[in-house]
Amino acid sequence: MGRHANVIKIVGEENFQKIRTSKILLIGAGGIGSELLKDLILISFGEIHLVDLDTIDLSNLNRQFLFRHNDIKKAKSDTAIKAVSHFSDSKLVSFFGNIMNTEQFPIHWFSNYDIIFNALDNLPARRYVNKISQFLGMPLMESGTSGFDGYIQPIIPSLTECFDCTKKETPKTFPVCTIRSTPNQPIHCIVWAKNFLFNQLFTNQQTENSDNEKSDGSEKDWGTTDEKEIERIKQETSELVDLQNIVIENNPNKIINILEKLFINDIEKLLLIENLWTNTNLNNKKPTPISRKIINQMTTKKDEQDPPIFKQLDKTWSIDEQILKFIKITQTLMNRLQTEKSIEFDKDDNDTLEFVVTAANIRSYIFGIQMKSIFDSKQLAGNIIPAIATTNAIIAGLSSLSSLRVLNLLKYAELKDGKFTDLNMAFTSKASNFSQDRYLTNPKLATPSCKCSVCSMVVRGILKVSTEKLKTLKLIDLITLLSKTYGYTLSISVIDTKDQRLLADFDFDDLYEKSLHDLQISDGSILFISDEEDENDMVRKSMELYIDVDKDSTATNLIELPKIDVPLITVVTEASKEDITKPEITKLTTSGDEAIVILDDTEEPHHVDNKRPISESDDKNDSVHKKVKKVADDDDDVIELD
Amino acid sequence: MEKFDRQIRLWGSKGQLLLESSNICIITNNTQTICVQEYLKNLLQLGINNIDLIKVNNTNTADDDIKIGFFDYHYENNKNNGNGNSVNELLVDNINELNLENYNVIILIDLIEIKTLNFFNNIKLNQPILSCYSKGLYGYLHLKVNEPHFIINKNLEFMKYDLKLYDENWLELKNYMDSIDLNIIELSQLPYVIILYKALYDLSNSKKIELNDIPLNQLKDHLSKFKPISKIVSNTDMNYLEAKRFAHLALRNKTFETHFIEQMNLIEEINPIDLFDPINQYGLTIQKLFYSYCISPESEHDMPLSGTLPDMESDNRLYNDIKTIYDKRSKRDSENFNNYVKNITHEIPDDFIDDFASNITQTDTFVSESNFTKMIELNTSYPTLILKELIGDQYYKNATSKVSSLKGFNLNSYPTTSIIAGIVAQETIKLITHQFEPIDNTIVYDGLNNNIEIYKI
């Protein structure tokens, strides 16, 4: 076959055999994933396994070229594999599921592969896979795009920087009182409508969770110390139960009560808290309640036909139209609730989107904030990142080509002595600026950052254990074993990183006699081990231990500790110690009535500080400024976590 | 609309409409190569539906040993529209037979034969010509634009605001500013536009300098000394810091005016009113608008207000008051401009004119009358070696042996071609939407180091 002959030309006969026996794990079948799948097949990799948890949506079709109209709602991974089979001579396998699900994808499953390609769209999954790659010492090709911008980063554990070596921007948060009492930007009103109002009315959840405490028991960040205001917020929440009842009752004649409560009564109560409006340091703008007259007027129109403007999603509607739409859409959602029981906000579910946008706009109007069109609001509410086919094609091409060098398969460019820092990462530049920006910057890979809590501050290993042994192995047995094998003292502290649960400590030995099974340690648990410093200010490096339960083994005594060295190091500074004691596990912040309101999707563009040496061939372009590159995730689809 | 949602967020529904109604011509000598397939895939995904794929028979085949049918555009054709194909395959015996005037952009893929390159060098076409080729781990892309290409760039990260504080004839602004008494107002709530205004006029009066001639450093200096402000606003107040940072907005932007006059001169040379080109409607419309602007009395003294008031630290009421004044002016300027345009032509829709007037500081023009074959006359640098290797051996028969020692040359790399085709499609978007600055004018890609160099030839 001509294709093989060509690949052989690139890599040589011997390396070609390596390619044919390579097993690739490709995570994500979206924009970059579709392109990567095609590129990897055409390189002739032996096996390509594709994981995705999503189904196909209409808005995917502008860039995910393997999908057709008929495929909408089907699983992405399976559909993609079927679409490429006619030109593939690689073995292709698809998985439908969340890559962070340790039951479906335990660590020994990952260990079957030679290299991982990330084509993901969200930060938690990226960090999770990065960590897995660190546990296994497996190379990872990381990538992402946002509009015209994109990046690739090859990650070779312990030799080059990991994904978390550079700080990533975390999602924006807002204090409660900004959202609930003193909004001043459109996004504040959207967060109120989406995370607070919509959830309370339509999403079936335990509404009685205390307003005072966060789930971890710490005090809530109200963003204010004003007792009156806190009191009002709590009262407002409890009154929402009444509104919930209206919704459940499905009584369209009472929608007017919802409007009156949200947009008149609550605002009037807010105005009574004088501190909010008189304190000039706060600089808050007084809200004006909606007039009863408009509400009544619009209520009488609710059964009339839609005005044509409701079809114009890119126009900003008038306040009257917002209220009318709010009434109509609330009615629609109330009807749906009868059969669906609980409705989740979904930016692609137009009913939920229109409810959130109109509620947010009415609130904006009240607070003198600019109202937004459905189109613009959708971007804010759904945290949508623009995406185009061309950038994905470029990035996937860069990623697949670089992987040949990571796997050291290019006979023309062999890496001497595994010097992976000779490789480049790549950022494509913003195309929209007038300044003659570089099209692509390609800094050399850096060595791991010594401050990184994922790859440098801890050693990592996998503890293999049989199901039976897990039941009999006491915590103190494990501690003794760790101490004997790695030189830890017996007063190490052990934390289950899943919920930050302290299991043992120099003055906490209550659980010593419990078995790991009793302590709810199971397959996929990660234990964080840290030691006390000795009299010379030296300390044994901390460890993260991945519990890999061999379910097939019937052995009663199977336990295999990782073969790693744990060095003694000088005591770390206070600041970095903090990083250690709070190991970074993938924590999911829930939205809703929590202390800090978080834009739920972690798809915020994150920044990568691009300050690495630029490769030699750059000498000519010294004058080009090295700026902070903004890079971001591929597309908009949300990964749900449990 | 929903299908293209993620890209409309980059170039708006106007940009999308331009893409969907554009006519693209691809000229190649082998329609089955990776590069052609990849490029077609990219175009069809963007929603581009009118593509002529022209195979020129008498040219040499560059690279036809790979035929991979990964993308079935015949299938796409049936799916996209029931009434005809998106991709029309045509065969011509000679490039001279081609009628190229009906296309928005012309793309040459894998055409590296000297005769062909010379043909496209000498051809007089208004449309941009993109040419690309890749071999092994290397590839290039070249853009030739004979006529000025116009851009209204609304996608700049930083809008170029013009506060027009120096405009003494703007009575509404003057009256409002005069009504603000610095002695009774809460100064920490003052938006910087007021601080700048007060400092600017105080400086002009006290030093007897024309408003138009005040240098930036003197204004900044004055901001720190200017008593009524510095007395009450502390040096760390956000609004005061903003005033210093944005002091340049208070002054006339002379660099921009010069740049604008340059653009206008380009227009006068070609006098677009005489031209009529049904294909390149959009580009011509912008040309007409520029032309209208050149001959309008507006251009004698001042540009229309571009956009409106930027966001700033401020009390809500003060900010809204001033914003209302700016919005009014912006509307009035747009209306005036609209009237000038109407004097010349009635073909241009109102929203188009408004768009142009309110983004006038964001416009730019672009010409690249390069001689394509000059590419290989460059010397020394590594990417030039690549270029010479890619197309140059026809000129330098002996050079081949020297440069083919380049690593990774005599092989085919699928990803490299995919990257080049992606970049060509990216540039096609820029040219059709008129919203982004295209490449000026040659890209050389080196897949070994993931390196891209840009040259102007």
Ligand SMILES: [Zn+2]
């Ligand atoms: Zn790291």
